[in-house]
Amino acid sequence: MKALRIPVVELPKETEALRNEIRAFIKEELESGSIAPSCDSWLCGFSPELSKKIGEKGWIGMTWPAEYGGKERTSIERYVVTEELLAAGAPVAAHWIADRQSGPLFLKFGTEKQKHFFLPKIARGECYFSIGLSEPNAGSDLAAIKTKAEKVEGGWLLNGSKIWTSGAHLAHYMITLCRTSPQDINNRHAGMSQLVVDLSAPGVTIRPIHLMTGEHHFNEVFFEDVFIPDNMVVGKIGNGWAQGMTELAYERSGPERILSTYPLLNELTNTLIENKDEKGLNEVSKVVTRLWTLRNMSLGIAKLLEEGIPSSLIASLVKDLGTQFEQRMAEITRLLVSAIPSINSESKLEKLMAQAMLQSPGFTLRGGTTEILRGIVAKGVVKA
Amino acid sequence: MSEMQEMIMESTEKILKEYSKKEIVNEAENGIWAKELWDNLEAYGMLKVAVPEELMGNGGDQYDAFSILYLIGKYSAPIPLAENYIVNKLLMDLGESVQDEFITISATEHKNLFQIREKDDGWIVSGKAKYVPWARFAQKILVLGETEEDTKLALLPLDNAKIKEGKNLAGEARDEVFFDNVYVEEIKTKSVDIEEQVEKILYTGGLTRSVMMVGALENLLALTKEHISERSQFGRPLYRFQAVQQHMAQLAGEFAATNVAVKNAISSYEKNPVSKEIAFAKLRVNEAIEKVNPIAHQILAAIGFTFEHTLHHSTRRLWSWREEFGKESDWEQIIAKDLMNLNQNELWSLITNVENSSQKVDVK
Structure with a gap:
């Protein structure tokens, strides 16, 4: 059962200094009363103020190349930062998705222009992303999505809707998985693409879906003839499913x-x-x-x-x-x-x-x- | 894994495949010593792995020894190799050479000391050891005892001891050993700190069992996987049923979790033989059994419940070994003691193994 064997990690001694730096930072924030520990703080704790401070410290996009605003640290160092922030229950929801998956997606599949445009802003803790996957009729069966983009002069016209989108009302952009060719029943994963939607663009409507507690994290996001310029396509048209799946291992563990x-x-x-x-x-x-x-x-x-x-x-x-x-x-x-x-x-x-x-x-x-x-x-x- | 380690694994596995077959494992339940298995491991030098040559060992490190024990668990090998390693470790740490004889040691607690009194040119020994693996086949037993002067680790010859045969849930020999004012001419003893030894036996024993249990779990997982792949009902293989998939995924989860727990404990062992990682590992592995055994038996259904099938070689061992060298409640108390000594908000430092530098300032 080789597939189930997970290696032992001995964290390098150097990470201890980093760890203590983060602990000191959090302690200061706690003592000044600017944050309070809470459960599920990476989804519910939205604080642009804290995200910007974390960005200033160089702890967002910290593994990315310096030319895109990163700090070229190791992914183990990033692990240390994220687990310290979570253990403290610090409100990190604002930048979480952008740091965890949108940024890495641009790094892997994005154009130079996209990388230069998005990554430094994300790393400063100023630019937030939402995940555009689930739809009213496509939950666990994600390949059933219906939101589609049609080619027009200079870009794509997006129509459809996404649901259960955490933080869409607070984020700036959404990476949206949509159909760019009609559904093929023999290859359900073909014909999908990832587009960056500016959530303030005309044709985008964001409607809250309140959780059972009455809190507002979820949204339904509607697209009505939203124009997406060609330079906002991530990676290759038609390769959206495969691109999206590579993010999942990071997201899940x-x-x-x-x-x-x-x-x-x-x-x-x-x-x-x-x-x-x-x-x-x-x-x-x-x-x-x-x-x-x-x-x-x-x-x-x-x-x-x-x-x-x-x-x-x-x-x-x-x-x-x-x-x-x-x-x-x-x-x-x-x-x-x-x-x-x-x-x-x-x-x-x-x-x-x-x-x-x-x-x-x-x-x-x-x-x-x-x-x-x-x-x-x-x-x-x-x-x- | 180095080339050397791969070689050790390969030859051990070869021996086990040949000499720890189903029939031999079954026969051992009737009190038959798996002689060929033991002799072959001895001939290949496996009994003295992880002991330096100057102490009459065969070299290698603890990782080698535990890798061999993993296979012992996987193949349900009915021999006391773990006990042999525990004894070797205790002797070695005291600067003593390891022995050629087979020496056993009780798999439960060691707090009741044997009484050893000098008499004429020899010793009078009294004491009782419970739950001793294969004592009936052993030449000696390692016990903790006290003389008039101090506390000792002692190797007692079993020739004149009374042995009451018993077995664990897997049918492995677990005997009771009585010394009732037995005169022994020659005893090898060494002055020791009892608390330290009791702890070392518990932790080393606990780690041997944890490793063997994960080996047994691998076998259980393999048998389950084979069954759901090959057997069909309602016109499709079992693994196509979602209810079966849910079960299988949980087994896989417990295997992956216990596997990584034990590997982390092994890597801590060389630096610290009584590390908290060992406590975590034994507790985590023990806790898995309540889940995995019922699932495996549920999936393999009636055939897996028979003596004919080999699933019980693993499941009965898992039920047995979780009792040995500390059950869940024992390890919980040990860990809880560490927790009680923490300052406020210091749990995270314990989990990450990094003390909170800013917090220490506060304490002052």
Whole structure:
């Protein structure tokens, strides 16, 4: 079962200094009251102010070439930065998608012009992206998308809609997967392309879809004859599916798939230590053990990705295990403390419990549902 | 893996394929010693891997030893190679040469010390060791004991000990050894710190079991994969059913998780034989069993529940080995003690292994 073996990563000593630099930065932000730790902060915590500060530090697009505003650091260093920010529950949602996948997509498939135009702005923490994949009739079955672009003079005319688009009302651009040729039933993945949509362009309508908490993160985005100039096509026309899939391994095995509820685990541990609750800490030791294991899996895959070794099977597997873990955190906590989750409680613990509980359904849906992931893993194992 | 390591793996696997076949594993349950298997491993120098030559070992490092144990688990090899390695490690760390005889050691806790009293030219020994792998075939047992002067690690000859035969859930020999005022002429002893030794036995033993368990898990996964690929129902192979896929993916997940946990623990071992990584690994592997065994048996259904099939070689071992050298509750308590000593917001430092420099300033 070679396909399931994940290598051991020993983080270089140099990363410790970087780690402490980030910790000092966060401490300062926490103490000045500009941020407060929250669960699921990479999706819900939208703070352009913090994103700009992180950009100034050189921690966005940090692996990219200097000519595009990057810092040419290693992907392991980027891993350290992202996990430190997540563990602190810092609001990093504004730049998250652009840093994680839109930027790397431009680097891999974009034109020189696109790279020079988008990447430095992203790296400064000033330019935010949304993901344009799901549609009302294409969720897990993404190849069923209907949004289409037709060739016109100098560009494309986009019509259709995207749904469940996190942060579209706050982002500047969306990388939109659409059909540029009619659906071919014999090759369902053919004829798709990726276009950059300026979300302020005429013909774009963004309508909020409120979460069950009443919060506004999701949107439905409508395109009515939106003109996309030729220079806003990413990569090759017709190659959209393959391009989009290369992003997924990064998306699925990153630290955000295991740490969304870490601020709650931290607070729970603080509370149990304060109460000298040995029994409670016995339970927490199981949770910590799982987290330690997941982190080693996620780190190992980061190393494989850096070496260019295909890892979509284990990346799917880590997302499955990681999001189940995130989801259980609130359930575990409520049985160990006498706190009652409440979103406007003055107790930090009760507030984090509420966030972890109310956000939890999303963990195992976004970026590929549990069922889809397990299908990928099982088929991969049978073929391996 | 170096070329040398690949060679060790290859020859070990060859020996196991030949001498740890289904019939031999089954026979061992009836108390038959897998002599050819043991003798062949000995002939190839596998019993003294990871011990330097000056201590009568065959060289190599701990990674080699644990890689061999992984295969022992994968092939359900009914021999006490892990116990042999634990004893070697304890002797080696005390600067002692490793022995040619087969020495065993109990797979449970070691807190009840043997009483060793000088008498004439020899010793009088009293004590009891429970759950001792293959004691009935061993020449000696390694125990922790006390004399009138101090605490000792002792190698006791088993010739005059009473042995009550027993077995674990997998039918592997797990005997009780009694010394009831037994006169022993010659004992090899070494003064030791008991707490340190108890801990080292638990951690080293725990790591051997973790590694063997992941090996057994690989076999379980392979058998399950084979079954769902080959067997058809309702006109299609089992792996085409989504319900089966969901099961299979969970097995794969547990294998990948335990595999990486154990590999991280092994790489910590050479630097620190009582590392927290070992505690994490044994706890994580133990916890996997409650999930994987039922899934494997569910997928293989009635045939997998028979003696005829070999699935039980792995599943019964997994049920047995999770009890040995620390069950979940034991390791939880060990980890919880570390947690209790943390300052506020320091959990992340423990997970990342990087102390929080700015926090330390605060404490002052």
